[in-house]
Amino acid sequence: MTKAGLRSKDLLGIEPLSPEEIALILDTAESMREIGRRPIKKVPALRGRMVANLFFEASTRTRFSFETAERWLSADSLNFAARGSSVEKGESLLDTARNLQAMSPDLIVIRHGSPGAPHFLARHLRAGVVNAGDGAHEHPTQALLDALTIRQRFGRIQGLRVLIVGDIAHSRVVRSNIWLLTKLGAKVVVCGPPTLLPPRIGEMGVEETTDFDAALPESEVVMMLRMQLERQGGALYPSVREYFRRYGLTAERLGRAHPDAIVMHPGPMNRGVEIASDVADSPRAVILDQVANGVAVRMAVLYLLLGGHPWEADA
Amino acid sequence: MSAPIWIRGGRVIDPASGRDGVADVLLSDGVVAEVGSPPRPSAAETVEAAGLYVFPGFIDLHAHLREPGREDAETVASGLAAAAAGGFAAVCAMPNTNPVNDNGAITDYVASRARAAGAARLHPIGAITKGQRGEELAEFDEMKAAGAVAVSDDGMWLADGSMLRRALEHAGLVGLTVVQHAEDATLSGGAPMHEGAVSTRLGLRGQPAAAEAAAVARDVLVAELARGRLHVAHLSTARALGIVRSAKSKGIRVTCEVTPHHLTLTDGEVARTGYSTNAKMNPPLREASDVEALVAALAEGAIDAVATDHAPHHPDDKAVEFDRAPFGVVGLETAAAVVFDRLVRPGRLTLARFAEVFSAGPARCFGLPGGSLAAGAPADVTLFDPSAAWRVEPASFRSLSRNSPFAGWELTGRPAATIVGGRIVWRA
Numbered sequence: 001m002t003k004a005g006l007r008s009k010d011l012l013g014i015e016p017l018s019p020e021e022i023a024l025i026l027d028t029a030e031s032m033r034e035i036g037r038r039p040i041k042k043v044p045a046l047r048g049r050m051v052a053n054l055f056f057e058a059s060t061r062t063r064f065s066f067e068t069a070e071r072w073l074s075a076d077s078l079n080f081a082a083r084g085s086s087v088e089k090g091e092s093l094l095d096t097a098r099n100l101q102a103m104s105p106d107l108i109v110i111r112h113g114s115p116g117a118p119h120f121l122a123r124h125l126r127a128g129v130v131n132a133g134d135g136a137h138e139h140p141t142q143a144l145l146d147a148l149t150i151r152q153r154f155g156r157i158q159g160l161r162v163l164i165v166g167d168i169a170h171s172r173v174v175r176s177n178i179w180l181l182t183k184l185g186a187k188v189v190v191c192g193p194p195t196l197l198p199p200r201i202g203e204m205g206v207e208e209t210t211d212f213d214a215a216l217p218e219s220e221v222v223m224m225l226r227m228q229l230e231r232q233g234g235a236l237y238p239s240v241r242e243y244f245r246r247y248g249l250t251a252e253r254l255g256r257a258h259p260d261a262i263v264m265h266p267g268p269m270n271r272g273v274e275i276a277s278d279v280a281d282s283p284r285a286v287i288l289d290q291v292a293n294g295v296a297v298r299m300a301v302l303y304l305l306l307g308g309h310p311w312e313a314d315a
Numbered sequence: 316m317s318a319p320i321w322i323r324g325g326r327v328i329d330p331a332s333g334r335d336g337v338a339d340v341l342l343s344d345g346v347v348a349e350v351g352s353p354p355r356p357s358a359a360e361t362v363e364a365a366g367l368y369v370f371p372g373f374i375d376l377h378a379h380l381r382e383p384g385r386e387d388a389e390t391v392a393s394g395l396a397a398a399a400a401g402g403f404a405a406v407c408a409m410p411n412t413n414p415v416n417d418n419g420a421i422t423d424y425v426a427s428r429a430r431a432a433g434a435a436r437l438h439p440i441g442a443i444t445k446g447q448r449g450e451e452l453a454e455f456d457e458m459k460a461a462g463a464v465a466v467s468d469d470g471m472w473l474a475d476g477s478m479l480r481r482a483l484e485h486a487g488l489v490g491l492t493v494v495q496h497a498e499d500a501t502l503s504g505g506a507p508m509h510e511g512a513v514s515t516r517l518g519l520r521g522q523p524a525a526a527e528a529a530a531v532a533r534d535v536l537v538a539e540l541a542r543g544r545l546h547v548a549h550l551s552t553a554r555a556l557g558i559v560r561s562a563k564s565k566g567i568r569v570t571c572e573v574t575p576h577h578l579t580l581t582d583g584e585v586a587r588t589g590y591s592t593n594a595k596m597n598p599p600l601r602e603a604s605d606v607e608a609l610v611a612a613l614a615e616g617a618i619d620a621v622a623t624d625h626a627p628h629h630p631d632d633k634a635v636e637f638d639r640a641p642f643g644v645v646g647l648e649t650a651a652a653v654v655f656d657r658l659v660r661p662g663r664l665t666l667a668r669f670a671e672v673f674s675a676g677p678a679r680c681f682g683l684p685g686g687s688l689a690a691g692a693p694a695d696v697t698l699f700d701p702s703a704a705w706r707v708e709p710a711s712f713r714s715l716s717r718n719s720p721f722a723g724w725e726l727t728g729r730p731a732a733t734i735v736g737g738r739i740v741w742r743a
Contacts, residue, residue, distance in 0.1 A: 012589075015516075094634050114636035115518040116590025123589065135638070137518030175518060198515040199523075 006304050009128040012118050013138035014179035022180060026148050028300035029293070035072055036295060046075035049306050052105040054096075055132070056082040056112040061267055061291060062132050062141070066109050069298035075306075078105060097121050106306055110134075128305050136170050142266055143176035145297040147184065149290050150221055153262050158185035161218050161258070165191045165247060166225030166274055167236075168208075169198040173225065173266045178204050191215050192247065195236040212247050216256040223264040224249050227274045240273050250276045254284065262286045317738050319343040321355045325364025325698065329371055330667050331675040331687035340369055342694035342737045350688055362739070364698055367731050368666070371674035371688050372404025372695025373651060376572050376681065377469075377494075377548055377622035379643070380406070380437075382428060383421070384413025389627040389715050391425060394647070395434035397625075397714035399741035401648040402673075402730030404695035405436040405685060406625075409469045410447070417442035419457035426462040434740045435733065436695070438464040438683060443482045443493065447471050452482060455489040464681045467494035469548060470597075472530050474500070476537055483543025492570075492681050494546045495534050497555060498598065502526035507638045509582040509599040517586055519638065522599055528554035535562035535569050546680050547571040549624050551598035553608035560617050570680040572622035573609050575646060575653045576720055581606055584720065585637070592633045592640035593720045596626065613672060614664050620677035623650045627716030645714050649707055649721045651699070655728040673697075694737035701728045703743070 005024045008016065035043055051070050055063050063079075070077045080100070093112075100108065107128045110118050115137035122129040133139040150157060162181050168174050168190045181188050188206040190197065202208050209215045216222070227243060237243050254261065263275070263285045271277045279285065322340040327350055329335075334350065341353040355361065380394035389397075391408070398406045408425060410416035416425060422439045429437030441458035445451045447468040455466060466486055472495060473479045479493070486493045503526035508514050510521025531547055535558060538545035550556055550571045562569045576596065581603050584594040594600060612618045626643025633640055651673060658664040664672075674697075678686025685693045707724045709717035733741040 092631070092634070093636060112636070114638045116637045119589040120636060135518050172518060175516070199510055199521070200512040201515050203512040204516060 009305065010118070010122045011130045011140055011301055011305060012122060013131060014140045014143050014176045014183070015138070017183070019183045022144070022147070022183060025144055025297065025300050025304060026151060028304060029144070029148050029296040032296040032299040032303070035299070036292070041072050042074055043072065044074045045303055046070070046073040046306055049107070050076045050078060050105045051107045051109060051302065052078040052080060052100050054080045054100070054108060054110045056110070057133070059111050059133070061294065062111060065291070065294040066132060066298050068295050069302055072295070073299055073302060075302065078103065093117060093120065094124060097125055101125050101127065107302065130301060130305065133172050135172065136175070137172050138176045139172040140176050141294070141298055141301060142173050143180040144301070145290055145294040146177055146223070146264060146266070147180050148293045148297055149264065149286050152289070153286065154220065157181060160186045160220045161189065162186050162221040162223065163189045163191060163215050163219040164223045164225065165212055165249070167196045167228050168192045168201060168225070169196045170228050171225050177223070178206055182206070189215050189219070193237055213253065213256065216253060218258055220258045220261055221264060222249065222254065222257055222261055224274045225266065226268060227270055244273060248274055248276060249279050251279055251282070254279055264290060266290070319348070319356050319359040320362060320694070320734065320737060320739070321359040322362045322364050322369055322696065322698070325367045325369035327369040327688065328666055328670045329688040330671040331371065332689045334688070335667060340688065340696065342696065342734065345737045346694050347688050347690055347692045349690055362698070362732065366700070366702070368699040368701060370670045370697040370699060371686050371692070372733065372735065373402045373673040373697045374405045374677040374683060374685060375403045375623050375625070375647065375650070376407045376620055376677045378406045378408055378625040378647060379411065379627065380408045381627060382412060383424065387715070388629045391428035391437065392432035392434070393713060393715045394625070394627070395429060395432045395437060397647040397712060398435035399733040399735070400713050400730070402651045402697040402699060402733055403435050403647060404697060404733055404735045405438060405683065406647070407438045407440050407464060407681065409440050409467060410442040411470050415442050415447050416440070417445050417447070417453040419454065419461040422458045422461035422463050434735070436735055438462065438681070440465045440467050440469070440494065442466065443468045443473055444478065449473055449475055449478060452485060455485055455491055459489055459491060463491065464683060465492040465494050465546065467496070467548070469494065469496045472496055472498045472500065476533065479534065479537045480541045483538055483541035483545065487541070487543045490682070492544045492546045494548050495530070496548050497527050497530035497534060498522070499526045499530045502529060507595055507599070508585050509601050511582055511602055513582040513586055517590070524552040524554045524601065524605070527552050527598055528558060531555040531558045535559070535567050538569055539565070539567045543568070545569045549574050549577065549598055549622065550609070550618065551577045551601050551605065553605045556608055556612055556617065560612070563617065570619040572620040572677070572680070573613060573618050574622060574624045575650045576600065576644060578606065578609055578613065579653060579657050580720060590637040592635065592637055593644055593718050593722070595637060595640050595642055596624070596644050597642035610658060610663055614668055619672070619680050621650060621654055621672045622677065623647050627714055628718050630717055633718050644718050644720050645712065645716050648712050648714060649719060652726045652729045653721055653724070655699070655701070656726040660727065694734060696734040697730055698732040699728065700731040700743070703727070703729045703731070705729055
């Protein structure tokens with residue numbers, strides 16, 4: 001495996017990546033999957049490297065996924081959750097980061113509610129920074145794991161029609177997926193009620209629509225987003241029932257998509273809100289594949305950014 | 316009384332008296348004595364101005380000097396020193412200090428701090444309502460007696476239409492202009508940037524252009540009703556500009572200003588800088604089509620003045636996440652040079668218009684003394700070196716704050732000296 005093919009010390013988003021860099025991460029992730037099937041799930045690739053996980057927002061799967069990736073690569077982890085930390089005592093992000101810097105981590109993984117918070121850290125710190133979700137901006141490792149999952153099912157991204165449905169406005173998953181999928185040649189359609197479609201999203205190179213039923217035919221991938229009711233205060237859609245009538249994915253609706261269509265969801269799911277339970281549990285749903293691929297993708301990102309040494313020899 | 320000043324051989328550009336040509340200027344007893352070829356009095360101090368432009372002293376209609384309340388970000392003295400270094404002979408100071416300048420005692424305090432500073436002149440702007448709360452009118456007469464030249468709840472749009480009507484009527488009686496920060500907060504939601512393709516891409520909430528335009532539309536209609544004198548602060552959108560143009564054509568007494576950053580930068584700056592908080596101000600940076608419209612309107616006279624909206628913030632306050640940072644950028648030390656380099660040198664703004672939007676234009680908006688080099692006018696003069704090449708280095712600002720969106724810009728042209736009341740207060 002060649003060393004560090006990424007141009008930056010940071011992964012702040014998919015937007016700055018080239019298609020070649022994306023392909024490199026996906027190919028590396030493919031080879032990382034094998035480690036998870038070993039009886040002893042550990043390689044010494046990042047031995048002696050320290051990764052600090054800074055989660056300023058609640059997260060279950062992303063945090064576990066990064067921690068698992070770090071362990072399997074033998075990196076040392078430092079976990080920092082905003083609750084119970086000095087952030088609650090009014091410490092600024094910059095001071096928090098500088099204190100961490102003093103412990104010399106090699107990489108910082110950050111989840112933060114403010115768009116651009118990872119960019120802010122990257123400007124101020126020597127360590128590399130991985131964006132694990134910044135507000136409604138980007139969530140690059142999610143898009144990478146989605147792409148890996150799609151590629152495993154279809155053998156390609158190029159030429160596929162990917163329909164993303166739900167709260168487009170507040171979703172970082174959407175933005176990262178749009179960049180990634182369009183860079184790799186997919187056709188992306190975003191769908192949701194007008195109140196949840198951000199202005200001029202079409203200028204990101206996607207088609208936008210409010211009509212789920214009309215957008216389904218020919219779609220090979222149907223990606224349902226979590227309806228983030230906790231962010232909306234009722235003003236953006238009248239009720240969950242109303243939402244499900246128009247934008248919920250039912251088995252009947254799925255029947256209108258491409259015959260080989262797969263159903264994706266970044267989680268956490270609201271069964272009965274954006275996705276019917278039987279659809280979520282059907283063979284069409286690749287939601288648990290996404291989770292498994294998440295670890296592989298994060299291993300690849302950590303490995304490539306930290307320039308880890310080859311592990312096959314001493315595995 | 317200081318000695319007379321004899322400014323020799325500069326190109327005097329004074330739109331208010333229709334002059335543009337090489338001439339000598341004699342300042343004496345705090346006023347302009349003569350422009351042309353006055354004899355040099357033996358006691359006069361000579362200022363060599365060959366190769367320089369000689370403008371009426373520049374006037375800034377819109378600055379935040381932070382005193383009282385946030386003297387760690389700026390003081391009246393540091394702000395006026397920064398103004399002088401930017402070629403400004405006079406600065407109008409917004410009332411959103413702590414406490415708010417909503418009564419004669421605070422107005423008097425700010426004015427006295429300015430006299431002690433001895434740099435640029437300060438013209439206080441009083442609040443429209445007590446505490447800028449939008450509930451009860453402040454005492455305009457008392458603030459005017461202490462030196463106030465206008466009233467504004469800057470930063471807070473006076474949303475109550477009746478209150479604005481009464482403020483305009485009362486300000487008319489007293490002889491003050493009412494200045495509005497035009498932003499319908501129910502539409503803008505206090506969002507950290509402009510709403511458009513860039514805010515969508517960056518995942519930030521945006522303020523639609525309509526939030527400004529809707530506020531301006533309401534304000535000019537109320538100004539017409541009240542027959543008052545309205546000034547629109549920091550106009551930033553083509554939409555709102557169209558409303559001001561139409562109001563002016565109907566004879567409504569409305570004037571407006573634009574900032575150097577809204578004339579030269581777009582919302583793309585937030586993306587280009589990776590969410591730099593020095594690209595965050597209110598109104599936010601808009602789109603290229605807005606910038607084009609503003610530049611054209613400034614050139615042809617639909618916009619009356621360039622104003623800085625100088626908004627110093629302590630570096631710690633700006634070194635935070637973009638959506639948590641305070642709005643605002645400093646501008647006193649870069650305004651004239653940025654507009655000269657980016658608009659005058661490429662031929663988009665004539666030299667005469669440049670002089671006007673920094674002097675006579677702002678003077679007319681608030682009825683201020685100055686803005687002219689006619690005999691008898693205040694001896695406020697800005698000397699400008701059109702060929703000086705320099706680089707914007709916030710570390711060397713006289714302002715106590717560093718939050719400039721122009722850091723690192725290479726510019727040609729900058730103020731060479733600032734004369735206030737016949738006294739040289741700053742020299743390059």
